[in-house]
Amino acid sequence: MTTNVMTQSERLGEFLRLKRNSIAPETLGMIKPYRSRTPGLRREDVAELANISTVWYSKLERGKAERVSHTVMSNIAKALQCDPSETRYLLQLSGHIDLAEREILTQCLSPELEIMLAAVNPLPALLTNDFRDILRANDAFCQMVGFDVNALDLKQRNTVCLMANNVKWRQWLGATNDDELMQCMQNSAALVRAAMVSRVSDREWQARLAELISSSELFAKVWKSHTVRAKHEMVRIYHHATLGQMELRQQYWSNCSGGAVGQLLAYIPTDPKCAQKMGIASQSGVTSWNG
Numbered sequence: 001m002t003t004n005v006m007t008q009s010e011r012l013g014e015f016l017r018l019k020r021n022s023i024a025p026e027t028l029g030m031i032k033p034y035r036s037r038t039p040g041l042r043r044e045d046v047a048e049l050a051n052i053s054t055v056w057y058s059k060l061e062r063g064k065a066e067r068v069s070h071t072v073m074s075n076i077a078k079a080l081q082c083d084p085s086e087t088r089y090l091l092q093l094s095g096h097i098d099l100a101e102r103e104i105l106t107q108c109l110s111p112e113l114e115i116m117l118a119a120v121n122p123l124p125a126l127l128t129n130d131f132r133d134i135l136r137a138n139d140a141f142c143q144m145v146g147f148d149v150n151a152l153d154l155k156q157r158n159t160v161c162l163m164a165n166n167v168k169w170r171q172w173l174g175a176t177n178d179d180e181l182m183q184c185m186q187n188s189a190a191l192v193r194a195a196m197v198s199r200v201s202d203r204e205w206q207a208r209l210a211e212l213i214s215s216s217e218l219f220a221k222v223w224k225s226h227t228v229r230a231k232h233e234m235v236r237i238y239h240h241a242t243l244g245q246m247e248l249r250q251q252y253w254s255n256c257s258g259g260a261v262g263q264l265l266a267y268i269p270t271d272p273k274c275a276q277k278m279g280i281a282s283q284s285g286v287t288s289w290n291g
Contacts, residue, residue: 007063008095012063012093013062015093016046016061019082020041020043020061021041023041023081025040030045041080043061052072052075060076068094073096076090089193109136116264120140121140123140123278123280124137124140124143124144124248125141126149130195130262131192132188133157133158133159134158135154136150144172144241145168145172160188163181163184163188172238173238174238174239182218185218185219189223189225235249236248236250238267248270251267253266
């Protein structure tokens with residue numbers, strides 16, 4: 001599968017078109033025109049809502065417009081009901097966010113982070129960068145998913161690759177059918193796209209993105225939908241490789257050190273019985289559980 005790297009103007013146009021097509025006129029109190037071939041809003045609808053000409057908006061969707069003002073892009077974002085992540089993405093594509101201030105793609109851990117991750121045991125936890133690479137997983141997490149995540153090559157430790165290619169990973173997620181796998185992949189793709197806001201022209205990210213698209217047909221399909229809004233399921237059922245199904249709360253902490261950005265993710269049981277099974281309550285001195 002070959003991947004052509006799109007220009008920022010082309011990415012902007014494609015995102016606008018897909019976003020426009022996803023909005024039903026009825027949700028904005030508008031009447032859908034009779035015999036309209038457009039699945040969502042028409043270009044003239046968006047142009048009117050954003051207070052610009054239809055000709056100018058059409059040029060944007062075709063990737064032909066240049067030097068679009070911040071005000072115009074903000075108005076278009078409001079017209080298309082963009083959330084903060086989508087708005088930031090549009091502003092980046094139109095050149096209104098400084099690329100020079102992007103963070104470094106973290107691919108290694110400091111000794112301090114290694115110590116912290118090990119200390120989190122017996123809570124399952126892992127450290128990731130913003131491209132969804134797993135930099136390190138602690139022993140409890142590896143036991144939970146049923147294999148040594150750290151033994152894999154870094155690029156194989158990407159959560160998208162694991163979702164696409166690793167049966168045990170999918171079993172842990174509970175993605176046992178196509179619909180559940182699609183939902184999980186949509187969330188991962190949305191997180192990657194949102195993280196790319198400040199790095200759309202970054203060659204390293206473009207190369208990594210091309211690898212992900214080539215390695216997974218499902219990711220490639222999801223990526224074309226231009227989803228930026230992730231559905232965060234903080235509490236869900238996971239399948240522990242040795243303890244079976246349990247309800248866990250996913251807790252995020254952001255790490256910013258020396259310009260590098262990453263996240264610590266810990267999986268916390270929501271009830272005392274699961275905690276006891278995982279050896280958490282007895283080791284941490286927890287005597288009550290509020291979920």
